[in-house]
Amino acid sequence: MRDGTIVIAGASLAGLRGAEALRANGFTGRLVVVGDEPHPPYDRPPLSKHVLTGEIPPGATTLPGVGALRAEWRLGTPALGLDRDGRALHLADGGRVAFDRLLIATGARARPWPMPGEARLAGVHTLRSRDDATALAAGLAARPGRVLILGAGFIGCEAASSIRALGLPVTVVDPAPAPLAGALGSVIGGFVAGRMEAAGVDVRLGARVTHLEGDRAVRRARLEGGGTIEADLVVVALGAVRNTGWLAGAGLDADEGGLSCDGACRALDAAGRPVPGIFAAGDVARFPHPLYGNRPVALEHWGNAVAQAAHAARAMLDGPDSVEPYGELPAFWSSQFGLNIKSLGLTEGADAVAIVQGSPRTGRFLAVYGRAGRTVAAVSVNAGRWLPAYEGPIRDGALFPPITGGADQPRPEPMPPGLPAHEAA
Amino acid sequence: MLPDRAAASPEPGRAAAVLPPDTGKLAGESWMRVVVDLNRCQAYAQCCYAAPERFVLRGDEILVYDPAPPASDRAAVDRAVQACPVRAIRVEHEDAPTERPA
Amino acid sequence: MTDAPDGTLFATARDPANRADPYPLYARLRAHPVARQDDGTWVASGHAAIRALLHDPRVSSEDLPPAEHPPTGNPVKDWIVNPLKDWITDRHRPFIFRDPPDHGTLRRQVMGQFTIARVRGMKRRTESLVAECLDRCAGRRTFDLVDDLAYPLPVTVICDLLGVPREDEPRFHAWATQLATALEPESRHDEELRARNTETFDAIAAYMRDLIREKRRAPADDLLSGLATAKDGQAGRMSDPDLVATAILLLIAGHETTVNLITNGMLTLLRHPAEFARLRADPERAPRVIEELLRYEPPVHFRTRLTRAPIPVAGTVIPEGAPLVLLFAAGNRDPARFPHPDRFDPDREDNQHFGFGGALHYCVGAPLARIEAEAALTALAARLSAPRLAEDPPPYRPGASLRGPKRLLLHIDGIG
Numbered sequence: 001m002r003d004g005t006i007v008i009a010g011a012s013l014a015g016l017r018g019a020e021a022l023r024a025n026g027f028t029g030r031l032v033v034v035g036d037e038p039h040p041p042y043d044r045p046p047l048s049k050h051v052l053t054g055e056i057p058p059g060a061t062t063l064p065g066v067g068a069l070r071a072e073w074r075l076g077t078p079a080l081g082l083d084r085d086g087r088a089l090h091l092a093d094g095g096r097v098a099f100d101r102l103l104i105a106t107g108a109r110a111r112p113w114p115m116p117g118e119a120r121l122a123g124v125h126t127l128r129s130r131d132d133a134t135a136l137a138a139g140l141a142a143r144p145g146r147v148l149i150l151g152a153g154f155i156g157c158e159a160a161s162s163i164r165a166l167g168l169p170v171t172v173v174d175p176a177p178a179p180l181a182g183a184l185g186s187v188i189g190g191f192v193a194g195r196m197e198a199a200g201v202d203v204r205l206g207a208r209v210t211h212l213e214g215d216r217a218v219r220r221a222r223l224e225g226g227g228t229i230e231a232d233l234v235v236v237a238l239g240a241v242r243n244t245g246w247l248a249g250a251g252l253d254a255d256e257g258g259l260s261c262d263g264a265c266r267a268l269d270a271a272g273r274p275v276p277g278i279f280a281a282g283d284v285a286r287f288p289h290p291l292y293g294n295r296p297v298a299l300e301h302w303g304n305a306v307a308q309a310a311h312a313a314r315a316m317l318d319g320p321d322s323v324e325p326y327g328e329l330p331a332f333w334s335s336q337f338g339l340n341i342k343s344l345g346l347t348e349g350a351d352a353v354a355i356v357q358g359s360p361r362t363g364r365f366l367a368v369y370g371r372a373g374r375t376v377a378a379v380s381v382n383a384g385r386w387l388p389a390y391e392g393p394i395r396d397g398a399l400f401p402p403i404t405g406g407a408d409q410p411r412p413e414p415m416p417p418g419l420p421a422h423e424a425a
Numbered sequence: 426m427l428p429d430r431a432a433a434s435p436e437p438g439r440a441a442a443v444l445p446p447d448t449g450k451l452a453g454e455s456w457m458r459v460v461v462d463l464n465r466c467q468a469y470a471q472c473c474y475a476a477p478e479r480f481v482l483r484g485d486e487i488l489v490y491d492p493a494p495p496a497s498d499r500a501a502v503d504r505a506v507q508a509c510p511v512r513a514i515r516v517e518h519e520d521a522p523t524e525r526p527a
Numbered sequence: 528m529t530d531a532p533d534g535t536l537f538a539t540a541r542d543p544a545n546r547a548d549p550y551p552l553y554a555r556l557r558a559h560p561v562a563r564q565d566d567g568t569w570v571a572s573g574h575a576a577i578r579a580l581l582h583d584p585r586v587s588s589e590d591l592p593p594a595e596h597p598p599t600g601n602p603v604k605d606w607i608v609n610p611l612k613d614w615i616t617d618r619h620r621p622f623i624f625r626d627p628p629d630h631g632t633l634r635r636q637v638m639g640q641f642t643i644a645r646v647r648g649m650k651r652r653t654e655s656l657v658a659e660c661l662d663r664c665a666g667r668r669t670f671d672l673v674d675d676l677a678y679p680l681p682v683t684v685i686c687d688l689l690g691v692p693r694e695d696e697p698r699f700h701a702w703a704t705q706l707a708t709a710l711e712p713e714s715r716h717d718e719e720l721r722a723r724n725t726e727t728f729d730a731i732a733a734y735m736r737d738l739i740r741e742k743r744r745a746p747a748d749d750l751l752s753g754l755a756t757a758k759d760g761q762a763g764r765m766s767d768p769d770l771v772a773t774a775i776l777l778l779i780a781g782h783e784t785t786v787n788l789i790t791n792g793m794l795t796l797l798r799h800p801a802e803f804a805r806l807r808a809d810p811e812r813a814p815r816v817i818e819e820l821l822r823y824e825p826p827v828h829f830r831t832r833l834t835r836a837p838i839p840v841a842g843t844v845i846p847e848g849a850p851l852v853l854l855f856a857a858g859n860r861d862p863a864r865f866p867h868p869d870r871f872d873p874d875r876e877d878n879q880h881f882g883f884g885g886a887l888h889y890c891v892g893a894p895l896a897r898i899e900a901e902a903a904l905t906a907l908a909a910r911l912s913a914p915r916l917a918e919d920p921p922p923y924r925p926g927a928s929l930r931g932p933k934r935l936l937l938h939i940d941g942i943g
Contacts (some may be wrong), residue, residue, distance in 0.1 A: 043460050043492060050489060060493035064458035064517030199912035219661050245443045303464045338484040342464070357584055364485065364626070383487040385467045389582040392840075405836030405847075406584025451540075474894035479641045500811060508897060510889065512879055520640040 001317055006095055007089055008071075010243075011035025011304065013043065013063065014282025018103050018309030019043045026319050031071040032097055034089060036078035036106075039130055045134035045302060048155050049335065052162035054141070056132045064371050079106070080277035082250040084275065089292035104247075104259060104267065104308065106279040108240035108300060113150070113212065116365055122217035129156055139233050140166055146170070148221055152179035152332045153172050156237030157192065161336035163235075164199050170201040171229055173209050173221070178418065182241040183343070186381055186418030188367055191360045191381070195337040196225050204229075240300060242284045252278075258286030258298035263325025279316055281309040290327040291395060292346055292376070301332045308324045329395060342384050344392040345369070345377030353417035354401045357386050357409055366390075369417060370400025388420035393398050456493040457502055458517045463488065465513035472505035472514060480505055534560075534565035537852065541712075541927035548826070549927075550869065553857035561841040568712060568850045569834075572857035574864035574881075581886040583838060584627070588888060590833035590850065591624045592715055594618050596729075597722040609787060617730060619768035621776035623888060630887060636765050637773060640753040646894050653902045657682055661910055665942050669917065676907075678782070681899055685781030689774065690742065690749025690894070695734075702731040703779045710840035710928040711833055715850065725826050728775070736773045739767070748878040749790040750777070763932040766779060777892075779896055786895050787826035791904045792817070794935055795824050795906070800869050813901040815873040820900070821882025823871050826928045828856040830884060855881035856930075858864040912940040931935030 006022060008015045011033050019031055035041075042061040074091065081090040086099040104239040110126035113119035123144070125136045140147070140163060147163050149156045152174035160170050163360035176182065178189030179196060196203050208224040212234060244254035252275065253260040253268045259280045261267050265287070266274035282305040288294035303359045307328040315323045334341045352367035358365035366386045369377040374397040378390035401412045459479070461472075468486030472479075479491040479502060494502055499518060506514045533555065539545060540552035553572060556562065557685070560573025561580075571577050580586050594616040607915035622633040660676045682700075688694045705727040714720050739755050746752040751774055758762055765773065795814070796803040806812050832851040837844050842851060859880045860868040866875075883890035892898070917936035924933045 030700065045463065047491065055489070060456075060491070062458055062493070064515050067517055068459070118707070256486060284447055302460070306462075333463045333465075333466075335487040338487070340468070340484070340486040358627070384486050386582065388467075388886075389579065389584065393581055403584060407587055407589075407835060408628045409584055469889055469893075472895060474646055475897075477647065503811070504814045507818050508879075508894070510879065510883065510885065512877055523546055 001101075001319070002024045002026050004029040004100035005098065005101035006103065006202045006316065007032045007033065007034060008103045008105060008120070009034050009074070009089060010103075010107055010282070010284070011037065011039070011041050012105050012107045012282060012305070013266045014105035014305035014309040015103070016041035016065055016069065016309075017273060017306045018065055018105060018313050019069055019071055021117055021310040021313035022317065025313060027313075027317055031069075032074060032099070033069075033071045034077060034091065034225070035078055036076070036092075037129060038076035040073065040075065042130050047130060047163055048057075048127055048158040051133045052137055052140065052159060053165050054137060058137070062129060068340065071138055074178035078174045079246050082247055084250045084252075084278070087277070091375050092305040096368070099277075101277045102279065103309070103312055103316065104278065104284060105282045105305075106243040106246070107283040108242045109162075110236065111238045111241050113238075115211065117237070118212040118218075121212060121214050123214070124212060124218050124236060125233055126236050127159055128240065130276075136235065138375075140168065144168065144231075144233035146229075146231045147233045147238055148173065148209075148229055148237065149235045150174075151237035151239070152176065152189075152203070152205070152219075153237060153239060154180065155204075157196065157239060158334060158336045160196060160201050161199070164201055164337075169202070170200075171204060171231065172196065173204045173207050173229070175206060175208045177205055178419070179203070181418060182420055183347060184417075185347065185350070185369075187200060187415060188379060188381070189418070192337070192339065192341075194256075195339060199337050236257050237385065240283070242298065244357075246282060258296075260296065260347065263288060263290070263327070264307065264315040264323050265326060266315070266320055274320070279312045281305065281312040282289055287326060289330075289346070290325050291329065291397075292348075297330075297346065297348075299330055301330060303331045304328060318342075328424075329391060338382060339363075340382050341379065342387050343377065343379045344387060345375075347417065347419060348381075350376055350417050350419055352400065352414040353408055354412040354414040355410065356401050356403060356412050357406070358383055358412065360370045368401050368403075368412075370414065373400055375400045375402040437524040455496045457496060457499065459490060459492050459494060459502065459516045460515050461488060461525055463517070465511045467511060469510045471508040471510060475504035476501035532562035534563065536562075537564050537568065537570045537609065537854075538566070541926065542893075543847070545681050546923040549856070549930075550860060553854065553860060556854065557857055557861060559841075559843075561843050561845065563849075568852055569845045569852055570852045571840070572854045572861075573841060574861035577853050577855065577858040578822065578885065579840055580832070580838070580851070581881075581884070581888075583775045583840075585834055586834040586851065587626050587833045587835045588624055588630070589616075589626050591620055591709065592721055594725045595721055596725050597717075611727065611883060613614070615768050616725070616772075618773050619766065622771040623776060623780070627887065628772060628784050633765065634774065634887075636754065636757065637777070639757065641891055645688065646748065646898070649688055649813065649895060650898050652687060652903070653680070653684055653899055655907070656683055657902045661906060661942055667942070668939060668940055670911070670914075670942075671939045672790055672793050672907075672932065672937060673786065673932060676903060677786045677793075677935070680789070680903060681896075683784035684785075684895065684899055685778060688750050689777055690747055690751045690780070691738065699731060699734065699778065702727050702734075706731065706775070706779055707783045707926065707929055710827070710830065711926060712850070712852065714861050715831070731775050732771050737901060738772065739770060739793055745764065745790060750866035751846070765932075781892055781895070782888075784890075784892075785899050785931055786827040787925040787929060788817075788820065788896055788900050790935050791826065792820045792835060792900060792904050793907055793914075793937075794916070794919075794932065795820060795871055796908070796923065797862070797914060797937075798919070802871065803908060804893045806904065809910070810905040812873060813905050814897070816904065817900045818878050818880065818882070819871060819873040822846035822859045822865070822878055822880035823861060825880070825882040826896075826931065827854050827884070827928055828884075828929050829854045830888075854879075855884065895909045902925065910943045911937070912943060914939050 078092045110128035146169045149172045167319045178186035180189040209221045212221040241256045242258045248255045261280045267278040286298040310324045347369045352370040364382045366380045375393045380387045437493045479494045540549045556572040560576040561571045594613040742752040744754045834849045883893040915938045921932040
């Protein structure tokens with residue numbers, strides 16, 4: 001099955017790496033890449049960092065591999081619908097693209113501010129796409145008097161770090177007890193909060209913004225329980241929703257949390273059966289993770305986009321039975337406030353965390369997460385070279401805590417990690 | 426385009442970017458495209474020695490790099506690719522008609 | 528794979544008779560990626576196992592036996608002076624023999640001086656040193672790569688970088704050679720060797736103390752002056768015994784290893800004439816060639832460690848307190864990691880070798896070694912006319928860890 005037409009929906013990192021993997025594995029047929037944005041695939045991680053500080057222009061983030069890929073590009077033409085039986089995509093420009101096989105890599109978009117009228121106020125930004133970053137960087141270049149960031153997840157915190165680096169006053173508001181609490185828990189998040197405050201960020205935890213106010217441009221945010229925060233630039237950093245709306249009516253198991261697929265990356269129909277010829281990869285794909293009891297997860301991770309797209313490509317060419325169930329060890333990184341945070345595994349559902357190497361006092365440490373006595377994740381802070389030792393224990397679900405008695409290892413004192421009780425992955 | 430080897434971060438007042446505004450065209454440009462897999466990166470800093478104008482380590486281990494270096498830096502960037510102990514750097518040259526299969 | 532491990536393989540691989548080609552023995556060792564040897568040493572030879580162990584905090588680098596002066600008959604020396612010296616030496620080992628958190632502190636202090644500007648500043652100097660070495664040999668028909676280039680080049684470069692007078696080389700050459708034996712497993716239980724190393728350390732430490740005093744009195748733009756006068760905020764300043772140990776380490780590591788990289792490199796290229804011709808035609812290939820050399824013929828074949836706790840790895844458990852060998856040169860040829868591992872192929876892409884070790888102890892001098900190897904190999908390719916190996920294999924120096932030819936005689940038609 002190395003000829004025919006393969007359409008890739010989503011000119012994203014996953015779309016590009018999937019397309020490359022198809023070519024690298026000998027696909028000689030027609031390859032069509034459909035993208036809703038006018039840009040060829042670009043790299044997102046710099047958008048919340050050096051693009052905001054002005055050190056990297058947004059246009060410089062185009063990914064390597066774009067130039068060499070032998071593909072037809074249909075950029076700036078969103079897919080509006082999937083004709084599953086007719087095996088074709090309907091595009092916004094009225095076009096119809098037929099396929100023999102389809103890879104869905106439409107990713108996710110920023111969750112908008114829930115009040116559309118308020119979201120339209122000038123100075124209210126989201127941060128997900130290259131165009132978002134361009135607009136936000138332009139807004140920052142106008143030196144707003146105060147920047148308000150709604151949400152202390154990774155994007156909110158990275159944006160706060162970048163905007164502080166520009167010397168602008170920044171307030172971050174989040175209902176959680178600590179920044180990054182959803183992913184890392186409030187123990188490690190509390191350490192990050194200290195760094196944020198030391199960098200001059202006004203961190204308002206356990207607080208919720210109910211309304212954004214202003215005439216044409218945003219002027220202030222109203223807090224739950226009273227009080228306001230003056231701000232003339234607002235970054236809405238409330239997470240992402242998966243781009244599955246265009247699949248409505250196609251009979252696939254898809255919602256805002258992702259498009260369900262199996263271990264061979266085959267999309268599942270509403271009854272949970274794999275659909276022949278339709279595959280998914282990247283942020284949009286919700287798959288059963290074999291390392292975590294086949295719990296369905298959809299990972300917004302750079303590394304997952306790369307690895308899962310390559311996995312899907314192999315399954316598309318050699319058949320779904322030719323690949324092992326996809327089970328890449330989840331991994332991500334974030335840099336903010338001088339900290340390099342790296343993570344392996346999934347912290348979701350962890351009931352304990354222990355600092356097992358280094359110490360927060362020195363600013364370099366490694367924390368391990370356990371669930372029911374087994375190791376499920378590890379997070380390093382400015383200690384990335386310690387992290388690879390934990391790949392094996394996480395993969396194997398080793399007893400928690402997994403590595404003790406080594407150099408610079410305090411006696412582990414496991415404690416509750418402060419993760420939200422029921423957080424979607 | 427990247428500032429001097431800064432020891433501390435974050436710090437205000439960075440140098441302005443000098444890259445062209447859009448490297449998103451598919452052909453006819455004279456930049457390389459670079460991406461680093463920062464999951465793999467362990468801050469060995471070998472790229473910073475090989476191509477210090479394009480790769481900078483901030484703080485202990487935050488790697489900052491130029492994703493679109495000029496083609497004239499090709500030798501230095503290739504050295505960085507080769508010197509990376511975890512092979513985390515990927516580069517595409519304008520005149521590369523096809524990528525080597527992985 | 529199901530056979531019991533042969534507990535003598537590592538000893539056989541270190542036998543001088545096998546120095547020229549230990550790789551078939553390494554391949555047999557790899558049948559058990561982590562295996563106990565009859566003398567109680569554990570050897571890790573598989574790529575995945577070495578990588579895991581390199582990053583594991585239970586694997587300690589503090590495996591040097593205590594310093595111990597031999598008795599002199601003088602009670603003041605034997606009971607007071609020398610035990611005190613040994614006490615200080617043991618607490619201020621060079622940072623390759625240290626663990627976190629001390630290792631990190633010392634290493635950061637060194638990296639603060641091993642700056643990009645300083646290292647890159649050596650590039651042009653290195654190239655002109657190579658040219659001088661080759662110019663000196665003009666008109667010759669035989670050429671000993673070791674004596675004529677591969678030894679004098681790195682020793683001069685590291686002297687320049689550190690600020691050690693090059694004319695003192697005859698003094699520290701023998702010391703350096705002696706102390707390099709600390710990387711060999713024998714040094715862990717050979718009493719006589721330990722005593723000799725203790726005395727040698729005394730001598731080179733006295734030399735370094737004088738030099739550091741001089742740097743403090745009249746600081747120059749060199750690395751030792753920088754270390755001796757640094758006012759590092761967070762890490763504080765290096766203590767004098769640490770400074771001495773660090774200076775000794777950098778001096779020795781700065782040349783005992785690079786000589787092997789250059790010599791093994793030329794030997795390998797002459798055994799693969801097509802690759803040598805490609806390098807000559809295209810010097811831009813040098814970085815690829817050098818990375819592949821670091822995999823295929825690494826300057827340091829293994830490093831020793833000690834386990835602080837039991838470690839499950841590769842289907843076995845290394846017990847606490849076990850001497851451990853990370854056999855980098857075997858991991859570099861692991862067919863589970865590298866396709867056609869015994870093929871010298873500078874075009875291989877996924878070349879994650881252990882040529883400079885890895886993890887916390889990744890070679891500090893790697894960028895300098897690359898600059899030196901590139902300058903030497905490209906100049907040799909460009910200027911030597913019709914080089915042929917006069918003897919293959921060449922005679923090797925005694926070290927099994929720091930493995931490299933004692934001399935590499937080449938017949939040449941001339942030097943351009």
